[in-house]
Amino acid sequence: MSEIQTDVLIVGASLAGAAAAKRTVDAGFRTITIEKKELPRHKICSGILSPRGYRFLRENFGDPPDAAFHEPKWVTGVNFLFPNGLQLPMPFIPGPTPHIYRKFADHHVIKESRTEVHEHVEFRDIETSARDVVVRARRVGSGEAIVYRAKYVIAADGPRSEVVAKLYPAFRDSIYWFVVGQKYYNADLDLDPQWFHFTINSTLGYYTWSHLENGCHIVGYTDEHGEPWPKGHAKAVEYFEQHHGLRIREEVFKEGCLENFGMSLTNNFVFGERRVLVTGQAAGFLNMMAEGMSCALHSGAIAGESIVESFTRNGDANALYDDLIQSERKRTVDQWNPLKILFDNPHEADLKAAIAKFPMTDRIYMVREMLAYVRQFRGYHWVAPILSASAKRLFLGRY
Ligand SMILES: Cc1cc2nc3c(=O)[nH]c(=O)nc-3n(C[C@H](O)[C@H](O)[C@H](O)COP(=O)(O)OP(=O)(O)OC[C@H]3O[C@@H](n4cnc5c(N)ncnc54)[C@H](O)[C@@H]3O)c2cc1C
Numbered sequence: 001m002s003e004i005q006t007d008v009l010i011v012g013a014s015l016a017g018a019a020a021a022k023r024t025v026d027a028g029f030r031t032i033t034i035e036k037k038e039l040p041r042h043k044i045c046s047g048i049l050s051p052r053g054y055r056f057l058r059e060n061f062g063d064p065p066d067a068a069f070h071e072p073k074w075v076t077g078v079n080f081l082f083p084n085g086l087q088l089p090m091p092f093i094p095g096p097t098p099h100i101y102r103k104f105a106d107h108h109v110i111k112e113s114r115t116e117v118h119e120h121v122e123f124r125d126i127e128t129s130a131r132d133v134v135v136r137a138r139r140v141g142s143g144e145a146i147v148y149r150a151k152y153v154i155a156a157d158g159p160r161s162e163v164v165a166k167l168y169p170a171f172r173d174s175i176y177w178f179v180v181g182q183k184y185y186n187a188d189l190d191l192d193p194q195w196f197h198f199t200i201n202s203t204l205g206y207y208t209w210s211h212l213e214n215g216c217h218i219v220g221y222t223d224e225h226g227e228p229w230p231k232g233h234a235k236a237v238e239y240f241e242q243h244h245g246l247r248i249r250e251e252v253f254k255e256g257c258l259e260n261f262g263m264s265l266t267n268n269f270v271f272g273e274r275r276v277l278v279t280g281q282a283a284g285f286l287n288m289m290a291e292g293m294s295c296a297l298h299s300g301a302i303a304g305e306s307i308v309e310s311f312t313r314n315g316d317a318n319a320l321y322d323d324l325i326q327s328e329r330k331r332t333v334d335q336w337n338p339l340k341i342l343f344d345n346p347h348e349a350d351l352k353a354a355i356a357k358f359p360m361t362d363r364i365y366m367v368r369e370m371l372a373y374v375r376q377f378r379g380y381h382w383v384a385p386i387l388s389a390s391a392k393r394l395f396l397g398r399y
Pocket of ligand 1: 016293
């Protein structure tokens with residue numbers, strides 16, 4: 001069986017992979033991206049690209065084509081919904097941000113990165129050595145075995161990363177898993193269609209939201225793996241019916257997946273070792289409210305940059321990455337840091353200014369509900385986001 005040799009092999013043709021490839025291809029290194037699906041591929045996502053993510057996307061890949069947007073094309077901000085129906089709208093600081101269609105936005109960035117894409121190729125196994133990395137893959141459909149030998153590998157294969165599972169066999173059992181699902185309805189809803197609505201309600205699971213996409217109202221619900229998702233989702237629908245006038249005519253579509261939501265909340269990341277760099281959501285990057293596109297793009301670019309630096313200066317790419325990635329780790333973790341929320345503004349919307357517009361009784365109610373909401377996350381402790389990476393490694397273990 002012949003081996004395909006390359007400087008960099010990226011697993012996963014998504015945002016993190018494209019951002020990494022952009023750096024290594026631009027620097028002149030042969031870069032191959034393997035992707036198990038056929039491109040353009042579907043990706044479950046609400047598609048609200050934060051202003052920072054949109055800036056990155058345009059600067060690095062140019063303006064996305066019209067096909068890369070959903071309707072409505074722009075989202076004004078995030079609207080928190082409380083158990084009693086109270087709404088706390090927070091506009092994005094630089095103004096409305098795009099509502100992207102992942103299938104075509106991801107395809108656009110992959111094409112613009114100019115990486116060689118081997119689609120229908122699924123990562124299976126990995127062997128590392130001091131000089132290079134061997135990846136065993138198989139062609140989806142025919143089952144043909146394919147072997148790659150790369151100087152570096154970037155794992156950009158998302159929440160259920162097989163690369164991480166192979167590198168750290170115990171890792172999957174060390175984190176909490178969440179079932180995320182959404183139903184699309186032909187319906188009416190008395191909420192502003194230009195906003196992303198997110199419940200702060202500890203009785204409604206971890207991430208419960210609604211927004212309009214191409215004429216359908218979506219109700220999404222998230223619970224820990226093992227909990228009865230349909231029951232929880234029905235409760236979420238009931239909340240929207242009772243408090244926000246949801247009137248369903250028919251269910252149009254539903255989808256769901258298993259996610260590693262919570263790694264950034266517990267400051268629990270995995271960045272790789274031995275010439276393998278883990279990035280994007282595979283590494284644990286996810287901002288508050290499951291906003292993972294901006295940190296996937298930025299962390300992917302840092303992984304690519306670390307490899308370029310190590311090639312040009314003959315350095316250790318993992319050591320460089322561990323160092324450079326701390327800015328992105330801190331940015332994500334700060335979103336959950338109560339001190340940062342109180343005395344700084346770690347989000348791309350001004351939570352404190354939005355709350356200040358309400359009478360004192362509402363403010364107290366909202367803060368109390370927010371605390372109850374955050375406290376439901378098992379494994380979350382308010383100290384976790386405050387600890388630096390090195391203190392965390394020292395006191396809490398390897399990850
Ligand atoms: C319901 C839902 C709503 C969301 N809404 C938003 C939102 O509004 N805004 C936001 O910013 N984020 C949102 N997110 C999060 C966001 O989708 C992710 O954080 C982001 O896509 C992560 O990007 P990534 O590049 O790290 O990985 P992914 O986008 O997960 O891509 C991984 C790629 O790797 C491929 N792959 C996986 N395994 C293999 C393998 N073994 N071999 C080869 N290829 C493989 C996959 O097919 C995929 O193409 C949402 C997530 C969910 C589940």
